[in-house]
Amino acid sequence: MTQVSRSISREDDAAFAPLLTAAEVARANAYAPYSSYLVGAALSCDDGVIVGGCNVENASFGATICAERNAVLHAVAIGHRTFHACVVVTQGPEPAAPCGLCRQVLAEFAPSLPILLVAASTGARRLVHLDEIFPSTFGPADLAHLKK
8 A cells, every 4th residue: 555645844844843742752751672663652632732652562562552552542541532633753764654553543533633754763754644544444433333
């Protein structure tokens, strides 16, 4: 699948700046003793609150949690359900997109979420929208028939 990306305008840069800072701070707290691949994410919530998350690895690899899911879980735990934008800062020369599990969790709350992907080592950036990198999602509407 081709990755859809957009150029970053000055307006985008200004809008994403606080999120980028929060994602960088979160990334600095990442716990990645096995992969050494530090990731930070930040979400902009409906009331302007910014919530960050980092990857937390575990010796039982299945117990590892990605930065994006960590940010969503943190936001939900403090009462947020609506997200307007996300920044993900990864290691390496090119920005990396969220994994499939993270895309699914993000889609639960914001199916067309704009996500700024940033490579920490080079500063390279790519702006994507979740519905472009994760089409045909399974979501709440697929379970609507179960509600009484």
